[in-house]
Amino acid sequence: MTHNLWGTPQEEKPLSPSIQKMLTKILGKNTRQVPRIPAAKVQLSPVRLKGEHLDALAQIVGTKYVTWDHEQRLRRARGKSYPDLLDFRTTAQIDAPDAVVAPRDEEEILALLQYCSRMRIAVVTFGGGTSVVGGITPKSGEMQAVISVDMCRFDGIEDVDQVSGLVTLGAGLSGPAAEMLLREHGLQLGHFPQSFPYASIGGFAATRSSGQNSAGYGRFDEMVRALTLVTPQGIMRVGGGAPASAAGPDLRQLVLGSEGIFGIITKVRLRVHPIPQTKRYEAFSFPTFKAGVAAVRAVTQHGTGPTVIRLSDEVESAVNLTSTDKIGQTSKNEGGCLCLTMFEGTYEHAESRHRETRDLLLKMGGTSQGEGPVRKWEQGRFGAPVLRDALLDAGAICETLETATDWANALHLRQAVVEALGKNLGTPALIMCHVSHVYPTGCSLYFTVVAGQSDNPHDQWWKAKEATCSAITAAGGTISHHHGVGTDHRPYMGTEVGDLGIKMVAAVKEALDPAGIMNPGKLI
């Protein structure tokens, strides 16, 4: 990925006329444009590591795998949140990791972490670099410097067990690389978050990622049988040979979501599936978001079994109707809320799940919109983040945030977030919402906001973001459903897990990382 874009310049495309029309409406007379700064012209923080440190790192991983090259540091300096991308356009000097190292195996990582513990050098793990919550910002905390440990060489597949449906994947594999390796065995993982093209297996685990097929295949944390974690105190395998166990607490669930503060995940043993025989698609329209939520809830609680089920609110549905580029949806039916369903499996399985789901959605007030909108969504689903770069060029804010709550609280929480964003941006805003992850007891709510930038866009965004986070916690939502905590949501973790919860996590960190080198300033 390019440092200041989602993806690469090759993926870029101009804004469609309909989006431009929408933008003109939102931005009004505001024609602020903040140009991109080419990589070579970005000022980075000076390298704080001395020659002896760089030599020592090279001794551990080999000279070829240590670098303090400008572009390499630049690419690992920020994730892909709106403020991250804004930083590259507006900040005079970007704090970057002092060096980038790419170890080969667990033993090299252990040696790195032990050296860094002695030398008080902070470590940030780098997978795909797609964090949107400040998860890879190179904070050194109380350490003298910070290195980025790039996991790209952990790219293998091991121990394929076709009978049990288990494989072990290297933490550095990107989503597509992992699926390509699995395909050779007739298998798939089925984990398709929007970050899929770039994000890594290790990152999915470290942040409790959730993909768009989660109704069928579960969240990433539910797919993980075991992990290998290298901590400054040693190498450990977390999770064992059994699909379930009563042998004490489930320590996997401590490492999942630990965002690099205990150690580095190097391998993940995962549940996989045969490539499905067939896929079936159908979209439905509901008169209101409330009616749609009730219908999606019924589907989930009855267990009718869709692989994908999504529901856009009135605003998002309307935008999608006029903008086929935006998320790729169209509909015959103007107005209302669009609900997309998809079914995978054997022919019989997909057919029976489709029929049962369809019957229930129609009974709950839905109107069929045919296959088209779902197929278009599927084709375009990884393209949406690319549009953000063009929107930023045009002087717009474009950002997403997400939460989750009980079904009974979903409409209240949505209202609270829409109000907090609307009141605190200070510019006209388009605020869209959808439900994309469902559970028997509740659902996620995903918000996309497009607005005009003020003259102080950083302050503008953080004011709105903080008000929204406070509104989310006050309205009973979780601070993140699948983006994670990073630096951005850290102030809300006390509210989320309580003082004793923080104490529990801190105690584990102290036990595994006594020097405090692992990703300081993140999570807790």
Add this chain to the structure above:
Amino acid sequence: MTHNLWGTPQEEKPLSPSIQKMLTKILGKNTRQVPRIPAAKVQLSPVRLKGEHLDALAQIVGTKYVTWDHEQRLRRARGKSYPDLLDFRTTAQIDAPDAVVAPRDEEEILALLQYCSRMRIAVVTFGGGTSVVGGITPKSGEMQAVISVDMCRFDGIEDVDQVSGLVTLGAGLSGPAAEMLLREHGLQLGHFPQSFPYASIGGFAATRSSGQNSAGYGRFDEMVRALTLVTPQGIMRVGGGAPASAAGPDLRQLVLGSEGIFGIITKVRLRVHPIPQTKRYEAFSFPTFKAGVAAVRAVTQHGTGPTVIRLSDEVESAVNLTSTDKIGQTSKNEGGCLCLTMFEGTYEHAESRHRETRDLLLKMGGTSQGEGPVRKWEQGRFGAPVLRDALLDAGAICETLETATDWANALHLRQAVVEALGKNLGTPALIMCHVSHVYPTGCSLYFTVVAGQSDNPHDQWWKAKEATCSAITAAGGTISHHHGVGTDHRPYMGTEVGDLGIKMVAAVKEALDPAGIMNPGKLI
């Protein structure tokens, strides 16, 4: 429950002629009989708490709720494993808790734990008293005494959310009491382990219980949305308002399975379901266990959706065929392995899941045995443990143990356990096995052993148990699928989670229970 029986004397029934015939065959000339000792004649360890301590406890919970009465201590001195029950027939002096207290609310528990921390008094939490792994043995460790905290007053239902399908239940509620409260709201939990009649909501959570309907409703740990935990450091709510979250590690999964070593679970917020419209039943017979395992695996991996699916091996199937009392199964088909299926939900849902499952089981070599065996199993399923008391009277060992592993390893693991038990008991043994919990990647294996007692039955059992536990870990199984760790499996936790895993759990314990009073000598 009576101290030295499963259940109450009213539940007892004589051994059927077929079981007596089987026993004669197993026991041979061995006619050793170890009589029961009535409660009043059991010698208990002397009470070590002084008057001032008992007064202080009474000040916290009220005089009525502190006792050191012989029978009350006796009932909380052991769980319900075979060695526990043997203890009551053979051990000269039983170590019992020095007092039993029954607090009313979280504040009283906090005061108790703070007092006990200061006075160095160990605490064992008592729910239903059904542990079969030494989970409630009153070990005082380095403390001067030990009290049993009985959770019977935590018996309420709160915050019923019909929309989201969530309720909060008191930790002291037994399985039937919980289901009765839920029934008033048209709801059910669907958690039916064999300990259901006596075990408690808090115990289910503390030990990662799994019920016989786990294929449909999941393990108990999967039903838990949130818990209230009182630790010596304070009261905490673990788990929040969302069905899923990426806000750091999932701390619920640290408390689930913690077996009382961090604190006392007082309330559990749980996913519940509407009472199903219908149930459908069908049994199948497979020529071999191998063929049956392949079929059950196919059902699980295809997600055809049974609520219950169980498979007995050849020995268990044969015993069940000749002994309708034993587990309540009969079959038209002599020989082979019996597979039971049950389907719950709406009429359409149960019918489609039944049809899909049935088609697959028939395709995989099964022969339908009709509804009868499943209905009989359902009627008799909580009765089996009662038979153990009569078997002990007759001088037999009767015990169960369980593990879980990948599908690819299931047959190998079963063989390893059967061999370890068979070789190490020193008496002829009947060893039965079934699969009762299934997952996409693997299954549980549950073993029932009936054998003759030697002259030193404690040593005889522990030799066989230790050999079996070693065989389980060597063969890649987990040391417990749903019974838990307690004292019995504690020696195997290092193998299960590794030194760093033990260190993680110990760090959390140190943070929440710095005096080390909570259930010493258990889990780690």
